[in-house]
Amino acid sequence: MSTPQVAIVTVSYGSDEALEPFLASVPSAGAEDAVVVVADNRPGFGEAERIATTHGAEYLPMPANLGYGGAVNRAVRGLPDSVEWVLVSNPDIVLGPGSLDVLVATGSADPRIGSLGPRVLNADGSLYPSARDVPSLRTGIGHALLYRVWPGNPWTTRYHRSESEPTGRDAGWLSGSCLLVRRRAFDELGGFDDSYFMYFEDVDLGYRLGKAGWLNRYEPAASVVHTGAHSTSESSSAMIRVHHDSAARFVARKYPSPLLWPVRAIILAGLRVRAEVETRRGRGGKV
Known part of the structure; x- marks a missing residue:
């Protein structure tokens, strides 16, 4: 009996349309004996259980909608002890041939690596931004306040500069749309902070x-496609607000010092304005 060292976890929320091609892409991605888990945040709706079973994946219904990180954490806790690497992926990803093997090989070659991200392409072949620096206070303020009114401002340019550089490198953070984590590192931190x-x-x-x-570590030798067929598109206005609320939470936790409250206030005000502007645009309203 094989002892799995790699697992794949995806989270579904009425994601039938995306789940089928995602699971179909798993065998060619590598890690022949990988454990595959579909964590379902909306059990009883759609056919996630049937799709998972058809592709030999474990179906794991959540007791409630735990959010993305909460569902991943629940799934990872139930994995066999032998699993050393966990690929966390949105269901609207199609894994490229050999992509998982490349990521695992790169991570196994360097014990300092805690996470790896592949090159992520949009359905039209353009590069999806998946490896960026954690923004500094100055960059965060400039980007939050000016992105919509002055897209080419130097702070937004600095934050986005890595998007056109598909070269292997270390990054501040990697997109959770498709992310390989070393299980030991993930467990040491308690997984995702499920307050997001x-x-x-x-x-x-x-x-x-x-x-x-x-x-x-960003590893563009591994490539996946982000199809964008994701369930959050059903309620874009609500998702815009959730996105900006999460951004505000991150800023408050990264810069908790009482001395920085004026700076936090400026960033949070900018995020609120952006949320309102993007929500109105999404509804076709004037800004």
């Missing part, structure tokens, strides 16, 4: 991994 219901749990994890001495 959705969004920024990956930024927070990368930041905490870095603080704990682990590396976040």
